[in-house]
Amino acid sequence: MFADAEPDISSSFPTFDTLGLSEHVLRAIMEIGYKKPLQVQVECFAPAKAGRNLVVQSRTGSGKTAAFALPILHRIDYSNSSPQVVVVVPTRELALQVHGEFERLGRYTGLKSVCIYGGTGFGEQFNRLMAGVHVIVGTPGRLLDHYRRGNFRTDQVHAIVLDEADEMLSAGFYDDIQKIFELLSNLKQVLLFSATMPFNMENLIKRYMKDPVRIDLSKDQVCVDRITNVAYSVDTSGPRIRTLIAIIEAEDPTAAIIFCNTRQETEVVAKYLGRRGYDAQYLNSDLSQTAREAVMAKIKAGELRLLVATDIAARGIDISFLPCVIHFDLPTDPQQYIHRTGRTGRVGRPGRAIAMVSVKDLHSLRRIESTLGIKLKQAETPTREESLKMLADRKIREFKERLDAKPAIPEEFTTLAKEILADPDAEGLVSLLVDAYMSPPPAAVDDRAPDRRESELARSDGRGTRGFRPSRRR
CATH class of the missing domain: 3.40.50.300 (P-loop containing nucleotide triphosphate hydrolases)
Incomplete structure (x- = not known):
């Protein structure tokens, strides 16, 4: 989620050392090998760490996962093992990605977190929740399922993150998101991240976010320069x-x-x-x-x-x-x-x-x-x-590369190859061998x-x- 080098950034641009990170988070960043924070991470850190509501419009791939994970890690009471932050995402894959980023960045903070999503059993997720967690990352439906089963409390949740909020709304999760908000009676902070801002997003912002800081980094949404x-x-x-x-x-x-x-x-x-x-x-x-x-x-x-x-x-x-x-x-x-x-x-x-x-x-x-x-x-x-010729040329290059490696080819195969080439049906026989070589395993066909x-x-x-x-x- 971080670039090794960010182009066109002046020497005055904040570094991780000057951003105001705790030594535990900074240690994790250094071990992971991240060099410089991206723009969205710099602009979000101070207001989010201060507890402000944020509406961030930033394109996919801009580093926004760390933009909310970094300040959140500084707002958690690690002596309290009750859920304090809920991160809501549209898909299982994104839930796993976001949870993984929290675990990497928070490895030295004492962070306890869980990733909950559908398509798998409740058992392991239930055990993690019962053991105590600070951060819950999950999809809307599974979050509500666990709450209805009494698997976690929400009275100490003070922050919620909506990641890829536009995708959640377009996927029909608007009602589920409203239900989640209604469960959080002591909510103090909402961080909303989205690549686009559809009209129903503004309704959500007006209803649940007071005086949000708006950060718009989407002007290059389709990145015509890159x-x-x-x-x-x-x-x-x-x-x-x-x-x-x-x-x-x-x-x-x-x-x-x-x-x-x-x-x-x-x-x-x-x-x-x-x-x-x-x-x-x-x-x-x-x-x-x-x-x-x-x-x-x-x-x-x-x-x-x-x-x-x-x-x-x-x-x-x-x-x-x-x-x-x-x-x-x-x-x-x-x-x-x-x-x-x-x-x-x-x-x-x-x-x-x-x-x-x-x-x-x-x-x-x-x-x-x-x-x-x-x-x-x-x-x-x-x-x-033309495309068939390009395909043939590429495959022949691959075959020759294998041949240049001088593999051990049994004498029986060399004899068989000579006989095939001398056969009147040589083209068909070679095509059959190529078909067998290039095709995936039978179970996948x-x-x-x-x-x-x-x-x-x-x-x-x-x-x-x-x-x-x-x-x-x-």
Whole structure:
């Protein structure tokens, strides 16, 4: 959540040493290796530590988790093991991320915290609550479930944090958030963080926040200085997913999140890519919590190249190195474009946001451009032949790299290779071997035939029969 170096910051810009942190928190920061605080962390620290209400509009990836965690760690009575702070987030993944940041920053303070979310049993969460905690991080529904079961008290909760508040409201949690506020009879402080400010957010602010300090760091929401927004025309001569493959080969990202609008589409796209040798997995709410956490761990550790996800499932993914996001489907809401695009270009790093656009996407595209004040740059979509050639060249390079390592190849295999090459059906036999080599394990492969999956994706496109070329007026 912190940058190793923040560009264009003068020597007078506060450091962690001069920010006013306790020695325990400062020690944790130094051990973690964080160098300089980000702007949102500096601007939030003093008013939040003083107990003021905060409304912070800051883009995803700006370091806002630490912006509320740092001051909160200085407002906790560590001799009292009753809950004092509640942090509410929209998804399980974000809950785990925020809780992890609290544990890292508060490791020497004596902090006791718990992360509670749905999709898993109550037992371990109940035990942590019964053992005493200072901070509860959780999703709205599970927080209310635990309270109704009498698993924690709220009479000593003096602060609440709403993280990614706009996403909670858009996901239908407005009533749950109101119920949570009604439980906190001794509430003294509200910290609200959001990338956007929809109209119903102001109703929440007026009702529960007195004289809040407003901090707006969202002027570069789509980060035109760090994120390149690009549009590729969908090649309508084939299934939409073939354009995705062409984009992957042309862009060759080390890692990317591919956004789809439906859960079914994430699964089909990921399996299609896996069937063709790409390192891809999907993430949606149909997966078990264990499976979701496993996929999240792989993408965060850099062990997964392509993550195909829905908007909700991707919330809370904090990958500082992610160079690229791809909109397989454009979102209908421009604010969602901000959230998706905010997965890349984090903490000062460059990024690319790539949109796949067909004729029937034009309305959504124009709305995104006009609302956000951006223009997507045109990129030339490789032809089918070009993308297949790029794929072949890349795979041959990978094979040669393995060969250059001089692996021990049994003599039987070398003899078999010579016989295959001399056989009249050599091309088909080699294709069969390549298919077996590049395909994922059988358990992960869709049992439908490849051409059926392709036709399914083509039908689900439904976006016109003509290609689209974005305007060259950029």
